[in-house]
Amino acid sequence: xxxxxxxxxxxxxxxxxxxxxxxxxxxxxxxxxxxxxxxxxxxxxxxxxxxxxxxxxxxxxxxxxxxxxxxxxxxxxxxxxxxxxxxxxxxxxxxxxxxxxxxxxxxxxxxxxxxxxxxxxxxxxxxxxxxxxxxxxxxxxxxxxxxxxxxxxxxxxxxxxxxxxxxxxxxxxxxxxxxxxxxxxxxxxxxxxxxxxxxxxxxxxxxxxxxxxxxxxxxxxxxxxxxxxxxxxxxxxxxxxxxxxxxxxxxxxxxxxxxxxxxxxxxxxxxxxxxxxxxxxxxxxxxxxxxxxxxxxxxxxxxxxxxxxxxxxxxxxxxxxxxxxxxxxxxxxxxxxxxxxxxxxxxxxxx
Amino acid sequence: xxxxxxxxxxxxxxxxxxxxxxxxxxxxxxxxxxxxxxxxxxxxxxxxxxxxxxxxxxxxxxxxxxxxxxxxxxxxxxxxxxxxxxxxxxxxxxxxxxxxxxxxxxxxxxxxxxxxxxxxxxxxxxxxxxxxxxxxxxxxxxxxxxxxxxxxxxxxxxxxxxxxxxxxxxxxxxxxxxxxxxxxxxxxxxxxxxxxxxxxxxxxxxxxxxxxxxxxxxxxxxxxxxxxxxxxxxxxxxxxxxxxxxxxxxxxxxxxxxxxxxxxxxxxxxxxxxxxxxxxxxxxxxxxxxxxxxxxxxxxxxxxxxxxxxxxxxxxxxxxxxxxxxxxxxxxxxxxxxxxxxxxxxxxxxx
Numbered sequence: 001x002x003x004x005x006x007x008x009x010x011x012x013x014x015x016x017x018x019x020x021x022x023x024x025x026x027x028x029x030x031x032x033x034x035x036x037x038x039x040x041x042x043x044x045x046x047x048x049x050x051x052x053x054x055x056x057x058x059x060x061x062x063x064x065x066x067x068x069x070x071x072x073x074x075x076x077x078x079x080x081x082x083x084x085x086x087x088x089x090x091x092x093x094x095x096x097x098x099x100x101x102x103x104x105x106x107x108x109x110x111x112x113x114x115x116x117x118x119x120x121x122x123x124x125x126x127x128x129x130x131x132x133x134x135x136x137x138x139x140x141x142x143x144x145x146x147x148x149x150x151x152x153x154x155x156x157x158x159x160x161x162x163x164x165x166x167x168x169x170x171x172x173x174x175x176x177x178x179x180x181x182x183x184x185x186x187x188x189x190x191x192x193x194x195x196x197x198x199x200x201x202x203x204x205x206x207x208x209x210x211x212x213x214x215x216x217x218x219x220x221x222x223x224x225x226x227x228x229x230x231x232x233x234x235x236x237x238x239x240x241x242x243x244x245x246x247x248x249x250x251x252x253x254x255x256x257x258x259x260x261x262x263x264x265x266x267x268x269x270x271x272x273x274x275x276x277x278x279x280x281x282x283x284x285x286x287x288x289x290x291x292x293x294x295x296x297x298x299x300x301x302x303x304x305x306x307x308x309x310x311x312x313x314x315x316x317x318x319x320x321x322x323x324x325x326x327x328x329x330x331x332x333x334x335x336x337x338x339x340x341x342x343x344x345x346x347x348x349x350x351x
Numbered sequence: 352x353x354x355x356x357x358x359x360x361x362x363x364x365x366x367x368x369x370x371x372x373x374x375x376x377x378x379x380x381x382x383x384x385x386x387x388x389x390x391x392x393x394x395x396x397x398x399x400x401x402x403x404x405x406x407x408x409x410x411x412x413x414x415x416x417x418x419x420x421x422x423x424x425x426x427x428x429x430x431x432x433x434x435x436x437x438x439x440x441x442x443x444x445x446x447x448x449x450x451x452x453x454x455x456x457x458x459x460x461x462x463x464x465x466x467x468x469x470x471x472x473x474x475x476x477x478x479x480x481x482x483x484x485x486x487x488x489x490x491x492x493x494x495x496x497x498x499x500x501x502x503x504x505x506x507x508x509x510x511x512x513x514x515x516x517x518x519x520x521x522x523x524x525x526x527x528x529x530x531x532x533x534x535x536x537x538x539x540x541x542x543x544x545x546x547x548x549x550x551x552x553x554x555x556x557x558x559x560x561x562x563x564x565x566x567x568x569x570x571x572x573x574x575x576x577x578x579x580x581x582x583x584x585x586x587x588x589x590x591x592x593x594x595x596x597x598x599x600x601x602x603x604x605x606x607x608x609x610x611x612x613x614x615x616x617x618x619x620x621x622x623x624x625x626x627x628x629x630x631x632x633x634x635x636x637x638x639x640x641x642x643x644x645x646x647x648x649x650x651x652x653x654x655x656x657x658x659x660x661x662x663x664x665x666x667x668x669x670x671x672x673x674x675x676x677x678x679x680x681x682x683x684x685x686x687x688x689x690x691x692x693x694x695x696x697x698x699x700x701x702x
Contacts, residue, residue, distance in 0.1 A: 028634065029693035030587025033597075052597070053523060054449035055419035055584055057516060060411045069458035069511055073496045078419035107420035109509045111462070141511075145424045147700065153502035158460045160420055160511030162493075165408060172404060237379025246384075246403070283379065331528055342380035342574035349498065 013122045014038040021116040026146030035144065039122060043129040044139040056140040058105060062165030066101035067159040068092060075349045077124065077154060080194050081209030082285075084157055085127035090214050090285060091236070091351060092161040093135045097216035098232045098288065100171045100223050101163025103135060108142040108159055113152035124155065129281040135214045137161070150185070163216075167223050173250030175230040178321040181297040182255065183290045184213065185218055185310040187263040188240055192282035192347050202274060204267045213286030219309040221303050228293035235284040240343055242281070243289055244327045245341040254324045257317035257339065260332040272285055280329075281342045283350045291319065364473045365389040372467040377497030386495065394480040395459070395490040407491040409456060412515030417452035419443060420511040426576060426700045428475065428505060431545050432560030435508055435602050436478035438636060441565050443512040443588070444486045448567035449583045449639065451522045451574050452514025454486060457508055459493040464503035475506065482701040486565045488512070514567075518574050524601030526581040529672040533606065534641045536569055536661040537562065538614040539591055540633035543698050544622040553625060555618045565636030569661040579644035585595060586635040587702055589693055592678070593632070594640055596692040600676045608668035608690065611683040632693040633679075634701045642670065 015038050024031040041050060048056045070091050077084040093103045108128065112121065132139055190211040197208050215234070222229055226286055231251075232244040240262070248255045272279045286309050292300045297315060304313035320328075329339040366389050375382040399407045421442050428435040444454040451521040459479065463472065472606060483490055518527075548559050566585070573580055582602075584594040591613070599606045615630055623630045637660050643651045648666060655664035671679075680690040 023699045024694075026588070027693065027699070028590070028593050029632075031694070032588070033692070046670055051523060052601070053454065054446040054583075055417040055512070055514065057450050057452075058416050058418055060414055060416045063410050065513075066406040067409055067456055067458060067513060068492050069460045070494045071460040071462050071496045071509060073462060073498050095405040099408050101406065101408075105418055107418060107511045109420045109422040109460075109511075111422050111507055141419050143421045143509075145422045145507075145702075147424050147504060147507075150501075151504035152507075156462055156496075156498075156503075156507065158420065158422060158494075158511075160460075160509075161406070162416075162418060162513065163406065172402065186483035210581065232405075237377070237383070239379070242379050250403070263408045276361060281380075297701045322663060341384070342378065343375075343382070348374045348378070351496075 006201040010127055013119045014042050015118050015281060019118055021112045021114055021146055023114050023119065023146050026144055039125055040142055042123040048139050048140040058140060061104060062166050064165040066096045066099040066163040066165055068095040069158065070095060071156060071158040072351060073156050073349055074351050076198055079198055079210055080207050082212040083127050083285060085124035086131040087212050088157040088159045089128055089131035089135060089283060090212050092159040093137060093214045093216050094234045096161050097219040098161035098234055099165060100167050100169060100219060101165045102220060103137045103161055103163045103216050105140045105162045106132060106137050106159050108139050108157065110144045111152055111156040112144065112146050113154050114146055114149040116154050135216065169229055171229055171232050173231050173247040176247060176251035176253050176291050176319055178319050180230055180291040181295045181315055182254060183292065183300055183318045184314055184316055185215060185288055185304055186312040187265050188284055188287060189264065189268045189279040189282035191285040192350050193268045195350055196275060197271055200275065202271055204270065206267055208267050208271060208284050211284050211286040213309040215286060215288055215309055216302055218307040221307050222300060225294045225303050227300050231291040231292060233289050235287040235289060237283050239281045239283055242341050243341050248327050249325045252323055252325050254320035254322040255317060255327045256320050256330060258330050261314060261316045263312055263314050280339060283347060285351060320338055364470045365393050369506060370469055372463045372465055372469065372497055374465050374497050381645050390476055390503040394476040396620055397489050399491040399624045401439045409491060412455060412659035413517050415516040417447045417450040417514040417516055420509065421446060422507060422509040424507050424700055425548055430549055430561055431558050433563035434475060434478050434688055436475035437482040438563050438702060439508040440479055440486060441563050441636060443510040444488060444565045444567050445585045447512045447514035448570040449585055450516060451518050451520060451570060452516045453571060454488045454512055454514045454567050456491045457483060457488050457510050459490050461495045462503055462507040463495065463497050463548060464505050465497055465500040467505050468524040486567065502614040504652060507591055511644050520580055522580055522583050524582050524598040525604040525698050527598060527604050527642050528581055528669055530645045531581055531642040531670040532645050532666055533648045533668045534643065534664055535667055536566060536639055536652055536655055537663040538616050539638060540615065540619045540630040540636055542636040543633035543701050544619045546701055547626060547698060548622055551626065553622055555621065557618055559618050559622060562635050562637040564660040566637060566639055568658055569655055572658050573651060576654050578647045578651050580641060582642040584640050586638045588634050590632045591636055592690050593692050599678050603674055603676050605671035605675045606668060607671050607681060609681050610665045612665060614663055614665050631690060648697060654658045
């Protein structure tokens with residue numbers, strides 16, 4: 001995998017005498033302290049984390065803060081376009097952005113399986129470091145646990161995040177209004193299909209790369225321009241269909257989406273057909289839906305298209321005036337169907 | 352187990368048609384939404400969490416905040432004196448308290464193994480709810496992932512916590528001064544030996560119950576009384592020995608502990624002898640060490656003894672004037688030995 005190869009050349013693993021994680025790396029003794037120093041502090045080190053205190057002391061953000069958490073269990077842990085480490089940073093940064101917050105601090109909790117190659121851990125940790133740097137967030141506190149071989153699946157990561165809310169908008173599903181324009185920041189379903197293509201051994205002319213990316217800057221640009229944002233939601237598990245249904249239900253509003261406006265790449269469409277999946281149910285990791293006041297539609301699209309990870313922003317539908325918590329998908333031929341939330345499990349271990 | 356029986360009578364599991372966790376409970380669709388509503392919101396529900404937003408929006412605490420995270424992988428998940436749920440609250444609240452912070456908000460990230468009995472999850476969740484209530488913290492954001500049968504070990508929990516720092520002390524290992532009195536808030540090693548006794552099938556006249564408990568009120572009482580606290584650390588993995596060695600190293604200070612002052616229960620002593628463990632290496636989950644200015648020793652002990660979970664507070668040693676990062680254990684007969692950090696893994700999956 002690209003990341004792996006490029007990486008290994010640059011940055012040798014700082015612990016050489018233990019090629020694999022041992023139970024003692026989680027035991028609170030010398031080995032754990034060496035792991036903390038030589039892997040985690042070596043990669044993430046900053047003034048706060050270096051204190052190695054039970055909790056980190058930080059200046060409080062503005063008047064309101066955003067707080068979120070996500071655990072990451074994706075398999076495989078390296079995939080085209082990303083890995084569990086960068087995903088664990090992007091995912092949590094994006095959750096903060098969905099409140100319109102500026103991401104500031106992350107925690108990182110690792111659950112490592114005994115026997116995990118030290119080199120794998122180091123690659124993941126360096127990927128987190130690089131992603132955090134790109135997102136402008138600091139990893140300020142962390143924790144490591146080791147579980148017996150067979151009791152975990154190589155590694156799980158939890159990140160929690162704190163962001164600063166500097167606007168006075170109420171960005172919430174209940175803020176959605178009739179007439180609101182519904183925008184997505186790019187083509188859908190690439191993360192889920194990148195993972196599934198690897199797992200199922202699907203080959204296409206172009207490799208499907210995950211859309212995993214941070215979207216906080218794109219959201220900030222909208223807020224700074226004074227766009228009247230009513231609701232934001234990122235399109236992770238359950239995809240666009242779940243996000244829209246959640247919002248329709250919370251707002252008691254009918255949402256109408258134009259199927260031919262929803263951006264989808266050819267190869268994602270093909271992979272979904274092969275696997276019998278609805279692309280609107282597939283998870284993204286760098287995509288969000290924004291409900292903005294109708295008057296701000298054109299301006300919002302212009303702003304987003306100038307931002308990284310939002311170049312292909314697109315209007316996909318509107319909020320109806322009908323007070324009915326339902327999502328309607330209008331086909332190119334004008335036929336309507338209800339876009340429901342997925343019932344079962346289509347895509348396990350996608351994030 | 353007491354907790355289990357008492358609990359089941361009071362509070363029936365709110366999901367009856369799925370007696371076990373399915374992969375689809377993590378899939379982002381209808382089943383996941385039902386799990387969130389009927390288990391997590393049913394137990395933890397509050398105005399913030401009920402918004403079910405990607406991140407929670409909260410008023411910022413004072414000028415400084417404390418931020419921490421811990422994952423919990425303890426086995427068995429129910430043990431005498433507690434369970435993984437209350438532990439996940441106490442542990443994180445205690446980490447915040449070690450900065451002298453007032454704990455405010457928790458996140459809760461669950462990694463569930465497919466097949467986990469719904470009733471087990473419900474018991475754990477209710478235990479977290481009760482512990483959070485006792486600690487005066489709100490669970491304001493959360494996440495659930497489901498991993499395939501065999502890829503996890505029933506359940507893991509991560510909690511991250513935010514606390515408010517209202518004092519102006521610098522509570523840090525580097526704050527330790529020669530002459531400082533070293534206090535513990537009670538007898539040591541009960542958490543680790545409670546777990547190990549269950550695992551190893553050890554029977555004593557008295558069941559060893561975990562010391563798992565929140566200590567934030569005890570710390571707050573010291574701060575409010577104006578005690579000059581130089582350093583606090585909770586005695587989890589690696590026990591007293593690890594905590595003191597970390598502090599000695601960070602402060603470049605020699606720490607002298609009187610062995611006969613260290614409070615230890617008879618049954619903990621006996622269990623340690625049987626298993627060949629040093630009780631000073633054994634983890635506690637409701638114990639901390641406080642370094643206070645010598646002038647404040649008596650007052651500190653009086654204050655702590657009036658607090659829950661600190662009734663048995665005890666002076667155990669002093670910081671020496673020698674600039675040597677080492678921990679000395681003085682036996683009752685006056686012999687000195689170096690109290691080192693544990694090297695290997697004594698007690699896996701203790702927290």
